[in-house]
Structures are given as structure tokens and as C-alpha cells.
Amino acid sequence: MKLKYENEAAVFKALSDPNRLLILEILQSGEKCACKLLEDLEISQSTLSHHMKILCEAGFVESNRQGKWMHYSINKEGYENAKKILQELESCMLTK
């Protein structure tokens, strides 16, 4: 089923940008607000927002608004899902 591969490809696509990997690493040390991420990440505010959307949609990050600040934190589900896909890909369990 072609759709399946597209969903799975999207998961890895989220991990295929250096800035996004850096964001994930920074978040490993705990929840951060967007403004804090911006300090560490020589990119514009709109670019950061764009990356965060991709990471959230792929399940790697959770967001929660606290007042006017947006707080981001690691969502373990994304990692579990990515590892599961890798595992299935490796053991020939994907359904056609």
C-alpha cells in the first residue's frame, strides 16, 4: 500500500534536517519555550515555528501554551514509532 510508505517516510523526513535534530537534542534537557530555542538556533522566528510544526505533526514533540509562551517538550511516542518502523523494516513485517 503506497500510502503506508508515505506516512512512514514523513516520520523520517521530520528527522532529516540538521536544525530539527538540534532542536530535539536541546529538548532532551527538558521543556523549553520557543523564545529559548530561538536563542540557540541561528534561524528566524518563522523558520523555528515551521520546524516545530513538522516535529509536532510527526509525533516527536508536544506543545503546550502557557500564556503567550509556547512550551515544547519531547514526545516519546515519536521515538517509539520511529523505532518500531525501523524494526519492522528490518524484520520484514510490513504489510504490503
Add this chain to the structure above:
Amino acid sequence: MKLKYENEAAVFKALSDPNRLLILEILQSGEKCACKLLEDLEISQSTLSHHMKILCEAGFVESNRQGKWMHYSINKEGYENAKKILQELESCMLTK
């Protein structure tokens, strides 16, 4: 270190295309020659060759020429590497 993230991003980028995931799955059932892959994969010969190069360079696939046929097979190292990166990313062990 910026370079580190680029190398890691390239690993996941290799997995971020539906056709390449399909190729990996097909190879799970054993070594295949390019012509066999071409039969299953509604893409042109040059496109297949391009994808195989990416998969090989990212460490997911090994190639070995047998006469005029090129045989491709799964390279476990790529999967181990990808899982290692995911694990490090998850446990905050990446060196800055």
C-alpha cells in the same frame, strides 16, 4: 558540531522517500538484482539507480556486481546506525 547533525540528517533523509522504503522492504526477502527491483517499482532505470546510490551511501544497502547484473542486499549496519542515532537522540548522549 554542525557537521554531525548533517551526517545524521542524511541517514534519515535516505529513509524519507516512499520508493526507497519499498526497496528496503523488498530486499528484506533477500538479495535482488536491479532488474528485479525495476519490475516491482514503477520508476525508470535511472531513477532506481539514483535511489540505490543513496541507500548504499547511507549504509542501508550493499551492492555487488555479478557479471553484468548488480545485486543489492540489506546492510544491517545502516539499521544499527539509525537505531543508535535515535537512541542517542532520545537519551541526550550526543556530543555538542
Add this chain to the structure above:
DNA sequence: AAAATGAATTGACAAACATCGATATGTTGT
């Protein structure tokens, strides 16, 4: 209600990517 502030969205643009047809390279059999 108005001003201020943080984040998301929009529109534009260049770089990267997937794809193809055509051509080149490498291998086998005549």
C-alpha cells in the same frame, strides 16, 4: 480598549530533490 509581546501564517525565493530520456560505461557472448 489600546499597546505590547510571543507565536503562527503567508508569500516569495533559492537550493535540494525525484524524476525522466538520452548517453556513457562496463560486461558477456559471438
Add this chain to the structure above:
DNA sequence: ACAACATATCGATGTTTGTCAATTCATTTT
């Protein structure tokens, strides 16, 4: 050496992606 075949490379093209500045939206504070 040559013809046939399998694969790789090249050049072109349309699409996707990462990026930014400008704008809009949401929230808080005055």
C-alpha cells in the same frame, strides 16, 4: 572487435523544502 544487454551518469524539468520578512493572530498588561 563487435553487438547486445545491464547499470551508471548526465542534463533538463517540475516539485518540495528551508529560509526570511511581513503580516496576522492570540494573550497579557496598562
